[in-house]
Amino acid sequence: SSLGGWLSTSTGFDHERLRHVRSASSKMAIGLDNAPLAFGLVFAAGISTALGAAAVFEQRIVKMASKPVLGAGLGFSGGVMIYVSFIEIFMKSQDAFEADGRSRDDAYMCATVTFFAGMLMLRLISVLVHMIDTDHHCACEEATVDLARESVNVAPLVGYAESSGGVDIAIPTEMPPATEASEASEAADPEEARDKLKKQQEEHAAKHEAAQLQRMGINTAAAIAIHNFPEGLATFVATLADPSVGATLAIAIGIHNIPEGLCVALPIYYATGSRWKGFLWGILSGVSEPVGALIGYLVIKATGDDMNQLVYGILFGLVAGMMVMIVVLELLPTAYKYDSTDRFVTNCVVLGMVVMAVSLCLFKA
Secondary structure, three states: OHHHHHHHHHHHHHHHHHHHHHHHHHHHOOOOOOHHHHHHHHHHHHHOHHHHHHHHOOOHHHHHOOHHHHHHHHHHHHHHHHHHHHHHHHHHHHHHHHHOOOOHHHHHHHHHHHHHHHHHHHHHHHHHHHHHOOOOOOOOOHHHHHHHHHOOOOOOOOOEEHHHOOEEOOOOOOOOOOOHHHHHHHHHOHHHHHHHHHHHHHHHHHHHHHHHHHHHHHHHHHHHHHHHHHHHHHHHHHHHHOHHHHHHHHHHHHHHHHHHHHHHHHHHHHHHOOHHHHHHHHHHOOOHHHHHHHHHHHHHHHOOOOOOHHHHHHHHHHHHHHHHHHHHHHHHHHHHHHOOOOOOHHHHHHHHHHHHHHHHHHHHO
16 A cells, blocks of 8 residues: 555656646747747837938037937936846746756756856856957947047038039058259248148058048947857847847847947048948948847757757747846946946936836736
8 A cells, every 4th residue: 555655646747747747838928929029129229220320411410419318228228228138038947948848946056057157157248249340348348439529510521522423532551752943842842841741740640540430330330249249149038038028138239239339330430431320330330139049949840849958948048148147247337437427327227127027917918
């Protein structure tokens, strides 16, 4: 009888565990049904860099981009991303590992490991960004905003006849060779010779500064593109799990992409004089977000099973860790630089969390 009781207890435990796993599996029910919406949200978040880049056409946008406004926007985005990472995406990772057949404790352990693996991956991406642009310390440097706002009424360093088809005004790259006639005239009028030499030196300095600005803009675009890659993956995966979460996250990412587009477009515009060059480089900096989403889609499809919960558990854990690291490493340091007295940033971080929480409660009601 004791053997029968043991078998009964054992069988009861197995059935209970099986019911728990099945319940978790049905609760997850994550597949690629929301993939079109996910790609649309990722594209919208990525293309929001165009709003910042549009400052080269309407420079009143630059005047609106005061440091407190930028700091508040970045703080709000950071609050949304932190809350959704810990409360929603990390829990989705744990649920997915449970649905794959693990106990709740083991699932929590797996989610934790993948979370910190995501943070490590983002740190390595940050190292790669610094290799490309050694002066890149945050999403959009404070000095770049100062330069942009001070340059609203300043002409570009290099003349650019956009109305004539965008033909550059040539600036000499080498000092012109002195002829005997010019040497004779310089000897006859040393004051004129000094003025001519000074003018040539100023032209060379302007050309060098323009080249530096253009290089800074392109380096910033490359750095931001790498930085935006995990954000595209995050929005895609979050939308697959819950469209309401993906939509709110896309809005938060779009908000902090706006100043990034500005920080790419303005240096290139002031270096080349071409508004379209600056604008297009600003847009290109956000293209990596759909690329990140596409890679997430291909990873899921490569498993041959759209409902493979192990893959979703790993992706959710990695994404949660990446997003927290983006906030800690990029968004909050930049926000506090813009708002050094913290008049708005902390409050906006909390506001972002509240907005995310309210949206989740409304959609789950």
